[in-house]
Amino acid sequence: MIHLVLLSGGSGTRLWPLSNSTRSKQFLKVLRDANGNHVSMVQRVFGQIGSVDADIDITIATCASQEESIRRQVEGDYALVLEPERRDTAPAIMLACANLALQRGAGEGDTVIVMPIDSYADQAYYDSVVRLDEAVQSDFAELVLMGVEPTYPSGKYGYIVPAAGEAWPRRVERFTEKPDEGTARELISQGALWNCGVFAFRLGWLTGLTGKYLECGTFEEFRSRYSELPKNSFDYEVVERASSIGAVSYAGEWKDLGTWNTLTDEMAEFTSGRVIVDSKTCENVHVINETGFPMVVAGISDSVVVATPDGILVSGKEASANIKAEVNAVAESRPMYEQRSWGEYRVIDSCVFPDGAKALTKELIIREGCQLDYQRHTYRGEVWTVISGTGEVVLDRLVQQVRAGSVVQIPSGTPHSARAVVGDLHVIEVQHGEILVKEDIDRIGLFWNE
Structure with missing residues (x-):
């Protein structure tokens, strides 16, 4: 069994304004699959992993704000491990491994392979997990990296410099982080590889290192003490301090579609x-x-x-x-557009009046058969105007039918929800009050049993 940990992070700034903190680049459906259908990077990656000839167990390590996007786009069997807070890749990987060891019963000798969830690469890139597993299980090194054979002297990537030799894996002699073009050219002549953020190791090796920071008997305790882990990248906190490092090479297409100039190259x-x-x-x-x-x-x-x-x-x-x-x-602190499990919303307008009162207007689209969480707000009231569709609205457990033209007043503190019954329910929501923040929400659960 190979335990594959996929890291899903990123705040979306490099592909602004299409991506944001809740709609990161890996969820944008701008690519095409073999049948010409629009797919996201995440969906493309899962399709490629599913084609690997190996017994693979998948864990996605991510933050709470991306949970809905992952569940909406990714089908099949996988474990989702949510960070209590963003603390960089070292603690995120430690958390995922603690979940494997403490909650899911994985063996200390099992291979764990960590990969970014948004790599754009050939199938051979994902098939290489078999070679990584073989290198780890042979005890060639405590930590085995995969590097990409460079196609040009780039200063955007870090470089892995391996020892000389013909066969892979090889020992790693040193690392060079984002060199200038001349240095990059010299590194490539020495056989250096691009560091693509792929790490492989035995589970017990990583949990042993984690024990230096945090000793816990259960995964729940580990997660509750997550803030005690170092806020640092895996490269700096773990890789650069490792005493035994090997590498395997990958020769094929590999891109970081994290900027508009690289992403547009692959847009249909x-x-x-x-x-x-x-x-x-x-x-x-x-x-x-x-x-x-x-x-x-x-x-x-x-x-x-x-x-x-x-x-x-x-x-x-x-x-x-x-x-x-x-x-x-210039970017707003809150997303102006967000896809949710029940549909989507977009912020239309926001204003402040002379007396300090505020108003924020949103368009909600609740998909047919879906419902909002039963919820209430402490500081704001809301007015809902139904534009299209037929549905139901509940106020403090009292249900009313709504259709185009219906107006619903929702005082602050009142539990409420809505669901679309016939067609999508389009609602214009006007929030009003002195404090209008996304965090002002108390989710009670679902009112209608699904």
């Missing part, structure tokens, strides 16, 4: 949404419009134009890789 269409692009004056331009407003693009080349409820980006493709500081300066 140049435009999405209500867009007109002047083909006579534009070249190599990708445009995504999720706002519903008409958009015309003319006279630009090698660029990306993206408009969503979270914001608007107009950038050259190469420059789009370096917009993190600008995005952090």
